[in-house]
Amino acid sequence: MTNSILKIDNLSKGFHAVRACENISLEINKNEVHALIGPNGAGKSTLIKLITGFLEQEYGKIFLDNQEISFLTPEERAQKGIARSFQVSSIINNFSVVQNIKLALIGKNKNYLDFLTNINLNKKLLKEAFYYLEEVGLNKKANELASSLSHGEKRKLEICIAISMAPKIFLFDEPMAGLDGESSELILQLFKKIKKRAPILLIEHDMDTVFSLADRVSVLDYGKVIVTGTVSEIKKNKTVKKVYLGTEH
Amino acid sequence: MIKEEKLNLIILLVLFVIPFLAYLFNEPYLTTLTTKIVILSIAGIGLNFILGYGGLVSFGHAAFFGIGGYVTGILASHAQNSEQMFFFLQFDGSNQILFIWLISIIICSFIALLIGYFSLRTSGVYFIMITLAFAQMLYYFSISWPAYGGEDGLSIYVRNVFPFFNTMNPINFYFICFTWLLIFLTILKIILNSSFGLVLKACKENEERVKSIGINPFNIKLISFVFSGAITGLAGSLYTDLNRFVSPSVLSWQMSGEIMVLVILGGVARLYGPILGAVFYIILEQTLGGVSENWQFWLGLIIILEVLYARAGIMSLFLKDSKS
Numbered sequence: 177m178t179n180s181i182l183k184i185d186n187l188s189k190g191f192h193a194v195r196a197c198e199n200i201s202l203e204i205n206k207n208e209v210h211a212l213i214g215p216n217g218a219g220k221s222t223l224i225k226l227i228t229g230f231l232e233q234e235y236g237k238i239f240l241d242n243q244e245i246s247f248l249t250p251e252e253r254a255q256k257g258i259a260r261s262f263q264v265s266s267i268i269n270n271f272s273v274v275q276n277i278k279l280a281l282i283g284k285n286k287n288y289l290d291f292l293t294n295i296n297l298n299k300k301l302l303k304e305a306f307y308y309l310e311e312v313g314l315n316k317k318a319n320e321l322a323s324s325l326s327h328g329e330k331r332k333l334e335i336c337i338a339i340s341m342a343p344k345i346f347l348f349d350e351p352m353a354g355l356d357g358e359s360s361e362l363i364l365q366l367f368k369k370i371k372k373r374a375p376i377l378l379i380e381h382d383m384d385t386v387f388s389l390a391d392r393v394s395v396l397d398y399g400k401v402i403v404t405g406t407v408s409e410i411k412k413n414k415t416v417k418k419v420y421l422g423t424e425h
Numbered sequence: 426m427i428k429e430e431k432l433n434l435i436i437l438l439v440l441f442v443i444p445f446l447a448y449l450f451n452e453p454y455l456t457t458l459t460t461k462i463v464i465l466s467i468a469g470i471g472l473n474f475i476l477g478y479g480g481l482v483s484f485g486h487a488a489f490f491g492i493g494g495y496v497t498g499i500l501a502s503h504a505q506n507s508e509q510m511f512f513f514l515q516f517d518g519s520n521q522i523l524f525i526w527l528i529s530i531i532i533c534s535f536i537a538l539l540i541g542y543f544s545l546r547t548s549g550v551y552f553i554m555i556t557l558a559f560a561q562m563l564y565y566f567s568i569s570w571p572a573y574g575g576e577d578g579l580s581i582y583v584r585n586v587f588p589f590f591n592t593m594n595p596i597n598f599y600f601i602c603f604t605w606l607l608i609f610l611t612i613l614k615i616i617l618n619s620s621f622g623l624v625l626k627a628c629k630e631n632e633e634r635v636k637s638i639g640i641n642p643f644n645i646k647l648i649s650f651v652f653s654g655a656i657t658g659l660a661g662s663l664y665t666d667l668n669r670f671v672s673p674s675v676l677s678w679q680m681s682g683e684i685m686v687l688v689i690l691g692g693v694a695r696l697y698g699p700i701l702g703a704v705f706y707i708i709l710e711q712t713l714g715g716v717s718e719n720w721q722f723w724l725g726l727i728i729i730l731e732v733l734y735a736r737a738g739i740m741s742l743f744l745k746d747s748k749s
């Protein structure tokens with residue numbers, strides 16, 4: 177048995193002439209933060225959509241915990257333990273912050289066919305929701321409308337939704353984009369903590385963040401993984417320097 | 426300017442006392458009119474459940490209203506004529522209202538399951554069109570089926586029988602309808618505060634998010650659609666008993682439009698909105714309808730004004746903290 181939680185095998189997807197993902201193979205192991213980096217349009221978000229089932233692959237396979245999930249629907253994959261955040265925040269704006277978390281907990285506990293219990297009076301649910309809100313520091317905003325949150329708070333809420341699903345793996349698509357230093361730092365610490373619960377596949381543009389957080393890094397370019405390795409291996413790699421780091425550093 | 430709960434209570438109280446006042450002032454017609462308001466309210470509440478809370482604009486709810494109506498008419502007419510229903514089945518209808526309600530709810534739920542199963546694969550304008558198309562199919566079927574009156578409709582002469590209770594007495598029949606209104610308001614209030622209700626409201630705004638937490642929005646919407654169809658169907662059943670008559674007009678697109686208009690008039694996504702909508706609609710029909718045959722011109726104007734200036738409907742005009 178390997179200790180890989182998520183295994184991707186030869187995954188491919190194109191849009192017309194664009195090969196967004198081409199024969200991508202990756203393994204995400206227990207307790208690791210696996211960063212996925214690459215220039216704009218490299219296919220990072222497409223890969224996440226393939227893993228979560230929002231897009232269908234042309235060929236290739238996806239395994240979660242050694243079980244093939246390549247043809248399951250997005251909701252089935254979420255039930256099996258894949259939690260994600262979107263590149264553009266995807267929350268329920270008309271709900272309060274705590275309602276957003278309650279919604280996620282209902283999904284996790286699979287009790288969406290409960291027509292009778294008043295969720296506003298359910299103390300256990302509220303307590304659980306607050307446990308996760310405190311983790312991201314949103315407990316003081318619990319009763320505010322999600323639409324009234326700042327950009328950074330919305331990102332935190334989305335991460336909180338993912339955490340509250342208690343998944344087998346986290347997929348985060350640029351969760352720190354547009355955040356100030358303080359918020360980024362908070363999320364960085366949070367990720368260090370939650371990676372012990374489940375590994376994280378992290379798309380991130382900021383190299384300092386990647387290097388301080390990631391255990392391993394994969395570099396994507398034109399839909400292909402050009403290299404996978406530890407942070408120090410990636411720093412030394414010549415192709416990576418040319419394709420990606422070269423333009424930024 | 427008052428709180429929503431208070432307004433709701435006032436609405437119910439007013440509805441409760443009107444038939445007594447009508448009796449006192451010897452105006453039985455007013456009781457019949459209020460009964461119609463209550464029945465249309467139930468139909469509207471059924472639609473509002475998916476339209477207001479689930480964002481599903483069904484333009485075919487006459488299908489359920491009409492089927493509830495025809496189930497009632499057909500069962501009753503067989504019972505009255507002691508006619509066997511099917512050539513192979515030893516069953517000649519029923520005039521027992523409790524049984525008729527049960528059958529109406531079962532059949533309307535089943536039809537809603539079928540219509541919902543196909544139409545909920547679409548969204549937006551396509552959903553509006555496909556629900557309309559289903560209802561139109563049923564409408565033309567009712568016209569072309571001579572066994573139950575075809576275009577002329579079907580009379581049942583006397584109301585169906587409720588145990589120990591004379592339904593032909595207008596006040597009695599009114600309170601039967603009013604009780605149904607209370608039952609549905611209670612059931613929906615409970616559902617809307619439940620886990621299911623929260624997920625339904627989430628589907629309205631962001632299905633992608635609902636999928637990402639492991640729930641299939643289609644199932645949620647389908648179940649809601651079935652509830653909605655059953656409620657509106659029961660309203661149709663009551664409507665046949667009120668009029669002692671059912672005709673294809675209850676299946677027409679105008680009927681779907683009427684139900685939708687009173688939901689929008691009253692205030693979408695407010696539980697009691699359709700009641701105010703129905704009150705307002707009937708008042709308009711009675712006052713303007715007497716002035717001009719084309720009173721719906723004025724209705725159109727009012728809806729335009731509402732959309733421009735009072736999006737949240739008549740409810741919002743009375744409420745302090747009205748969400749827009």
Ligand SMILES: Nc1ncnc2c1ncn2[C@@H]1O[C@H](COP(=O)(O)OP(=O)(O)OP(=O)(O)O)[C@@H](O)[C@H]1O
Nearest residue numbers: 191194196214215216217218219220221222223263
């Ligand atoms: N739905 C789509 N239809 C057509 N082309 C698409 C679609 N989605 C993505 N693409 C194309 O596929 C390629 C990969 O896109 P993707 O969004 O995965 O890139 P990315 O690595 O996430 O980029 P970014 O850093 O800008 O988020 C791009 O060339 C993009 O234009």
Ligand SMILES: [Mg+2]
Nearest residue numbers: 220221222263
């Ligand atoms: Mg992207």
